[in-house]
Amino acid sequence: xxxxxxxxxxxxxxxxxxxxxxxxxxxxxxxxxxxxxxxxxxxxxxxxxxxxxxxxxxxxxxxxxxxxxxxxxxxxxxxxxxxxxxxxxxxxxxxxxxxxxxxxxxxxxxxxxxxxxxxxxxxxxxxxxxxxxxxxxxxxxxxxxxxxxxxxxxxxxxxxxxxxxxxxxxxxxxxxxxxxxxxxxxxxxxxxxxxxxxxxxxxxxxxxxxxxxxxxxxxxxxxxxxxxxxxxxxxxxxxxxxxxxxxxxxxxxxxxxxxxxxxxxxxxxxxxxxxxxxxxxxxxxxxxxxxxxxxxxxxxxxxxxxxxxxxxxxxxxxxxxxxxxxxxxxxxxx
Amino acid sequence: xxxxxxxxxxxxxxxxxxxxxxxxxxxxxxxxxxxxxxxxxxxxxxxxxxxxxxxxxxxxxxxxxxxxxxxxxxxxxxxxxxxxxxxxxxxxxxxxxxxxxxxxxxxxxxxxxxxxxxxxxxxxxxxxxxxxxxxxxxxxxxxxxxxxxxxxxxxxxxxxxxxxxxxxxxxxxxxxxxxxxxxxxxxxxxxxxxxxxxxxxxxxxxxxxxxxxxxxxxxxxxxxxxxxxxxxxxxxxxxxxxxxxxxxxxxxxxxxxxxxxxxxxxxxxxxxxxxxxxxxxxxxxxxxxxxxxxxxxxxxxxxxxxxxxxxxxxxxxxxxxxxxxxxxxxxxxx
Numbered sequence: 001x002x003x004x005x006x007x008x009x010x011x012x013x014x015x016x017x018x019x020x021x022x023x024x025x026x027x028x029x030x031x032x033x034x035x036x037x038x039x040x041x042x043x044x045x046x047x048x049x050x051x052x053x054x055x056x057x058x059x060x061x062x063x064x065x066x067x068x069x070x071x072x073x074x075x076x077x078x079x080x081x082x083x084x085x086x087x088x089x090x091x092x093x094x095x096x097x098x099x100x101x102x103x104x105x106x107x108x109x110x111x112x113x114x115x116x117x118x119x120x121x122x123x124x125x126x127x128x129x130x131x132x133x134x135x136x137x138x139x140x141x142x143x144x145x146x147x148x149x150x151x152x153x154x155x156x157x158x159x160x161x162x163x164x165x166x167x168x169x170x171x172x173x174x175x176x177x178x179x180x181x182x183x184x185x186x187x188x189x190x191x192x193x194x195x196x197x198x199x200x201x202x203x204x205x206x207x208x209x210x211x212x213x214x215x216x217x218x219x220x221x222x223x224x225x226x227x228x229x230x231x232x233x234x235x236x237x238x239x240x241x242x243x244x245x246x247x248x249x250x251x252x253x254x255x256x257x258x259x260x261x262x263x264x265x266x267x268x269x270x271x272x273x274x275x276x277x278x279x280x281x282x283x284x285x286x287x288x289x290x291x292x293x294x295x296x297x298x299x300x301x302x303x304x305x306x307x308x309x310x311x312x313x314x315x316x317x318x319x320x321x322x323x324x325x326x327x328x329x330x331x332x333x334x
Numbered sequence: 335x336x337x338x339x340x341x342x343x344x345x346x347x348x349x350x351x352x353x354x355x356x357x358x359x360x361x362x363x364x365x366x367x368x369x370x371x372x373x374x375x376x377x378x379x380x381x382x383x384x385x386x387x388x389x390x391x392x393x394x395x396x397x398x399x400x401x402x403x404x405x406x407x408x409x410x411x412x413x414x415x416x417x418x419x420x421x422x423x424x425x426x427x428x429x430x431x432x433x434x435x436x437x438x439x440x441x442x443x444x445x446x447x448x449x450x451x452x453x454x455x456x457x458x459x460x461x462x463x464x465x466x467x468x469x470x471x472x473x474x475x476x477x478x479x480x481x482x483x484x485x486x487x488x489x490x491x492x493x494x495x496x497x498x499x500x501x502x503x504x505x506x507x508x509x510x511x512x513x514x515x516x517x518x519x520x521x522x523x524x525x526x527x528x529x530x531x532x533x534x535x536x537x538x539x540x541x542x543x544x545x546x547x548x549x550x551x552x553x554x555x556x557x558x559x560x561x562x563x564x565x566x567x568x569x570x571x572x573x574x575x576x577x578x579x580x581x582x583x584x585x586x587x588x589x590x591x592x593x594x595x596x597x598x599x600x601x602x603x604x605x606x607x608x609x610x611x612x613x614x615x616x617x618x619x620x621x622x623x624x625x626x627x628x629x630x631x632x633x634x635x636x637x638x639x640x641x642x643x644x645x646x647x648x649x650x651x652x653x654x655x656x657x658x659x660x661x662x663x664x665x666x667x668x
Binding site for chain 1: 367368369371372375397400401404505506507508524526527528529530531532533534535536
């Protein structure tokens with residue numbers, strides 16, 4: 001009754017993908033999902049309980065909060081710093097933590113190894129579970145990615161979420177969940193009621209694409225291209241009014257920026273859109289955003305290299321327009 | 335943020351598929367889902383509430399019960415007859431009914447037009463909503479399908495579930511939900527948190543397959559083949575120990591059978607499996623199954639025409655084996 005996944009895809013993930021993250025998993029410990037959001041939803045569906053506090057990062061991916069909001073669990077945000085989540089800042093009654101150690105969304109912050117080890121020790125000592133969203137580890141092109149939390153986990157405390165949607169293409173919707181066999185069995189049961197299973201031929205097509213080596217070649221090309229785009233973006237930011245407020249040390253596909261003090265990035269985004277430039281205003285990534293919120297995310301994942309500089313010039317012009325508005329000029333504040 | 339579906343697929347469903355069911359819907363009233371189970375899950379997710387009684391058919395599709403079990407809503411089964419659900423048998427406090435008017439699962443029972451009209455009048459008079467699962471209306475090859483409940487609905491009380499998985503192939507996982515615009519908006523929001531959206535290129539591929547006419551040609555071939563298989567199955571049943579306990583008047587891809595009195599179909603299924611014949615024991619379709627449960631479902635959707643008679647001969651032999659066991663022989667009962 002409960003559907004198996006494509007054995008070829010599962011085999012590839014177990015023998016090729018996960019070992020690159022230091023993770024060893026048996027086929028029974030892997031479940032294919034409709035993208036990594038579905039993996040998160042299933043994990044929360046299985047783990048959330050009315051009396052178990054869940055903790056997420058702030059700023060963080062808005063749909064972590066939204067997923068918890070739709071669950072039975074109470075939840076809280078914990079502010080992160082440039083090294084991601086600080087395990088010492090977790091409330092005592094934490095029972096579940098959702099983290100993005102590779103690249104925080106939106107800041108890109110990477111959790112250093114000592115913090116990873118500390119987080120795991122605390123999980124054991126204080127009896128909590130960790131959901132690790134490793135959605136874009138492939139985008140670690142400056143230095144190799146740090147070991148996944150799951151690879152350091154000796155007690156089965158980490159539920160690992162992976163995705164091919166980021167590195168192949170977003171419409172694919174193929175992700176996966178790695179956890180203990182009973183947890184995967186429970187998630188498989190929940191998945192069956194939710195959607196039966198991800199389309200089977202899509203699993204097989206993806207497995208072939210991966211197994212034939214196209215994926216590896218594609219990732220190498222992607223990394224080289226992203227490296228150039230990242231470098232171009234950082235160069236082009238020099239001399240603008242925008243400060244880098246966060247960036248993944250090992251790569252990533254976006255940069256977290258701050259507009260001049262007093263400026264709200266929502267207004268900046270509107271002006272920039274009129275000039276053909278799209279940015280992601282930062283307020284949505286906070287449960288309690290600063291007001292005004294100067295932060296915004298600049299993605300270069302879909303921007304051709306040659307358009308980056310021109311785009312940032314337009315963004316600067318949008319910023320200048322705002323700075324020159326009477327209401328914004330500091331002298332009018334007095 | 336909330337993703338649109340493929341406009342080509344939505345357009346096909348609105349202009350080609352739904353009109354064949356007498357349903358007129360605008361694009362904003364249709365949502366693509368990961369198969370019809372996902373459509374049901376989303377509908378229940380949006381509609382289920384702790385104080386609103388949901389009603390399902392007995393016997394019925396086990397995952398209707400399982401979906402409700404995972405929801406906040408209280409629920410009950412109502413026994414059906416050869417004409418499907420009797421609207422007069424609904425509890426007074428019914429707030430939601432999940433029905434399969436085209437073909438009940440597992441009996442194939444089709445709800446006649448007067449009952450459909452009655453069910454809708456009661457929905458208006460007693461203020462309840464109806465989820466209509468029309469998963470295999472394409473398999474009405476003996477007579478045209480009766481109008482869908484949704485086509486008779488003037489008040490927006492019917493949420494309609496459709497699927498291409500049955501008529502194209504089961505691994506496809508492309509279904510759809512048709513409902514009022516606010517209901518679709520809520521389901522789209524729930525879908526975004528659950529899985530973002532069904533794979534986009536799969537939607538587009540399906541849209542092309544449909545728009546190029548391959549689907550229509552395929553359905554015509556399927557119907558002719560199913561008609562032959564149904565006729566062969568019914569012929570081959572003559573003289574066996576099995577009685578037809580239910581069958582779709584207009585077609586379908588399975589027949590609901592009864593084994594000799596006193597025999598449980600679970601034991602029959604085991605013996606038949608040893609002889610290479612798979613049947614679906616009927617107990618899973620009941621909340622409170624008869625004991626022993628003689629009913630079982632015989633599907634011919636994947637059985638080549640020429641194997642049907644031979645399969646039924648083997649099934650009869652499995653039945654004979656059981657009838658000749660000492661414990662089963664009526665004289666040992668005394």
